Amino acid sequence: MKLGSKIGYETKRKWYGFTFILPWLIGCILFFLTPMYQSFRYAFQSLEATPTGFAATEVGFENFSSLFFKDTNFLPDLVGSLGDLIQVPLILVYSLFFAILIKGKFPGRTFMRAVAFMPVIIGSGVLMQILKEDVFASGARGGSADTYLFSAGNIPALLTSMGMGTGVVNFVNQVISRVFDLTWRSGVQIMLFLAGLHGIPDYLYEASGLEGAGSFAQFWKVTLPMLTPMILLNTIYSVIDMMNDYGNTIIRSINNTMFSLFKFGYASAMSVVYFLVIIIILGLVALLLRRFIIYQD
Amino acid sequence: MTAISQKRPKQKMDAKTRRRKIGHVLGRIIFYLVCACLAYQLLYPVLYMSSMAIRDPGDINDPSIVWIPKHFTLDNFSDALKSMSYWKAFGVSMTLSIVCGFFDVFSCAIAGYGFARFKFPGKNILFLIVVFTIVVPSQTLILPLYSRWRYASFGGLAQLFTGKESINLIGTLWPMILPSMLAMGVRSGLYIFIYRQFFMGLPVALEDAAYIDGAGPYRTFFSIMLPNVKNAIITVFLFSFVWNWGEYYLSKQFLGSDNRSIMTALSMLRMDLSQVSALAGVQLGTNPEKIVTRMQAGCLLTAAPMLLVFIFTQRFLADSIEHIGIK
Incomplete structure (x- = not known):
């Protein structure tokens, strides 16, 4: 409560708003932004599926x-x-x-x-x-x-x-x-x-x-x-x-x-x-x- | 009006009203004709499905049969049920639709409220990303997502509990359920948008009253704001339900062959039907007529649950459409 009264009402509202979109933000980073980045990386690689995941070799712009x-x-x-x-x-x-x-x-x-x-x-x-x-x-x-x-x-x-x-x-x-x-x-x-x-x-x-x-x-x-x-x-x-x-x-x-x-x-x-x-x-x-x-x- | 018309000769006025009446009736007739055409054209596939699904394969090439077959049969249904392993796929898809629908309703409401009522740095960019999540084709994300679920580590959490470096979630329902818990399920961006529109339409005084009474933002949200957007909740649930039911691409890759979703089963039905040996007790040969009728029976079986849900919820949908608006 003490902390709450020190920071202003507007700042508090900002943080509340942020907590409301936090679940979405976590989901977005996990299931959208990082896969998106990964996909851009893959585009510059040659991939092979191996038992432990993808084995990648960089090929530059060859795919494109x-x-x-x-x-x-x-x-x-x-x-x-x-x-x-x-x-x-x-x-x-x-x-x-x-x-x-x-x-x-x-x-x-x-x-x-x-x-x-x-x-x-x-x-x-x-x-x-x-x-x-x-x-x-x-x-x-x-x-x-x-x-x-x-x-x-x-x-x-x-x-x-x-x-x-x-x-x-x-x-x-x-x-x-x-x-x-x-x-x-x-x-x-x-x-x-x-x-x-x-x-x-x-x-x-x-x-x-x-x-x-x-x-x-x-x-x-x-x-x-x-x-x-x-x-x-x-x-x-x-x-x-x-x-x-x-x-x-x-x-x-x-x-x-x-x-x-x-x-x-x-x-x-x-x-x-x-x-x-x-x-x-x-x-x-x-x-x-x-x-x-x-x-x- | 009356003063003017009284001056006119009586005969003329009668003719005029009669003309107007005829015009009105004609307008109605044309209106209903257009409606009938549109309705027929939209209902055609459903009628076709139903008509094909109940007819004997021998009736297909009979030109005298338009809708009502001469020989009824239920074999189409029983064969389609068997070769789709319908009830198993039904269970998988129903679980997904209900669970994801439930989580979507809440997770997207929370995000939508955050976007509608609060100001914080980066809000516009974040909302643009919401829109982007709908734009990006799932093909762009499928590979990274697949390897994420295949070798799921959750930042070391998996190692902590199972002792293995990563766990394999492919073949379970989690790859569909976890994203929808975090408002990133099938077309979740659209639901966030719908909720945002609804919350923006509610008067601010509603929240102010709650704040004055001493409720915090979370309490206000759950006990004041959510009950006020019932139609949005029903609309989002309906959409989430039917789109999770109809989802094909992700579930085909993530659920594996043990947990086939209903759409995966339907998409493979043609192949399953022609491969007689693969089926238990269904003897078709390669008779194309038999395959067509059984395919349509499969389509009808797949569409039926959605149609049922739609019939029960459509009045809420129509009502909420009138209130979405664009602000």
């Missing part, structure tokens, strides 16, 4: 140089993984649409909300992968009519005959064949948008309504600006989710290098490069979107 200059798969895989990010805007539009749809009160809202959150609940990597392979790729059902929702079918041919360029047709084709992927990746985003929509104060709508704004104008002038923080958060979440996905090409090839080829150092170099690429992309996204963000108050 062969990654960039000798490996014929890594760079194309990386570009392919980045190309998947084209889905992010589509996910945002879809989840915003869905969130607005189920925001209001209507009979059956509970059911629609439960359905909307379902991908969050059962959309885990393995299940998704099996479903994608079985449900949507299989011809097991003899091309029966009820897969039409997800296969591109005749639409590309239709577009081509309408005189669209092949670029557009390919894009549309890609989008349609990934509708399943798209909708099943949007669970968390819908939840976040819904949270954002409920956070917009009613008086903004009332005031703009009195000024004569219709619901169309209200969407562009009130809803969208107020949602910009959520849009940033959702963009970042979507990018992370996509890059860390079980089915991602790079993730798969890292796994393969690690656990089938046992090139541990090389796999570490791959994952370090990949991690840095993700950080750069997230930084770019944050920088680009930062200017458009409007915070309440």
Whole structure:
């Protein structure tokens, strides 16, 4: 008590705050920061598994140089993984649409909300992968009519005959064949948008309504600006989710290098490069979107 | 309003209201049609799973069957149960989900409260690290973590108690449980974030009242703040439960072949099903139809516990979503 009265209230609060995050800090050092450092070290080594642990020899930048200059798969895989990010805007539009749809009160809202959150609940990597392979790729059902929702079918041919360029047709084709992927990746985003929509104060709508704004104008002038923080958060979440996905090409090839080829150092170099690429992309996204963000108050 | 409309001819007004009524009804119809499309599209995989899991393999190529099979069978389930060693994997995953969920709820609440309500040097950098823990792919960390668990020494503690230089924790459940005790489990960064948002939304007066009554920060936290974020607790538990259940990558490496988690078992089901000799009492041959139906039965069995938990907790989830907000 004596000691307590000697040091000021503010200092005491600081230490209390520190004790609250201490368990996390210990966990973070043990299970995140040191493994992270270790992984960076591994990237510069050639590792062999021995009965007493890994035997390492320093190889300098050899892993990285062969990654960039000798490996014929890594760079194309990386570009392919980045190309998947084209889905992010589509996910945002879809989840915003869905969130607005189920925001209001209507009979059956509970059911629609439960359905909307379902991908969050059962959309885990393995299940998704099996479903994608079985449900949507299989011809097991003899091309029966009820897969039409997800296969591109005749639409590309239709577009081509309408005189669209092949670029557009390919894009549309890609989008349609990934509708399943798209909708099943949007669970968390819908939840976040819904949270954002409920956070917009009613008086903004009332005031703009009195000024004569219709619901169309209200969407562009009130809803969208107020949602910009959520849009940033959702963009970042979507990018992370996509890059860390079980089915991602790079993730798969890292796994393969690690656990089938046992090139541990090389796999570490791959994952370090990949991690840095993700950080750069997230930084770019944050920088680009930062200017458009409007915070309440 | 009434004054103006009374001046108008009666006929015209009726037409206008009728038009508006029709427009309203049309809007509702379109609204429900869109809802139905979205719901169908999201429920499709679950319906497909259920439909495939109860049908006789011979019914697969019958084009006249859309959802309801002509020959029902439960063999798919019994075969999937056997070849996944379902109940054993169920036990492992259920233990992990409940134990990790429980620890996540508390450890992340403590950290989230620290970040929401206290000022201390380095707070922003530490919170940035919280975000980083979600960003880094587990592939980056798996090797160092594996060797950490394989040769766990705990700074000499292991030597003190067992006399050996290190102990092997691979094949036990500890590599999943210990991190979640220290708020570093599966996607824990997200839970810390959720808690932080909730605690920041509570009025400061709540704590001040407790301080004036003589409660210290710990007592205030446990008896005032925690009971006030019930929805956050339920949401975090639900997330932690289902994501620990669905976790595949870490548990596959850390739990070993004796303690297969449910997702590991599911991911190996196809292989297990085609290797007839490896299975006790399941005779499939390499019949692809039989494999497809049994795979779907396995999927349904894996997803069912999550769906059940979801049905019971989803109203809390919907409620807490309305209050998360972003500040």
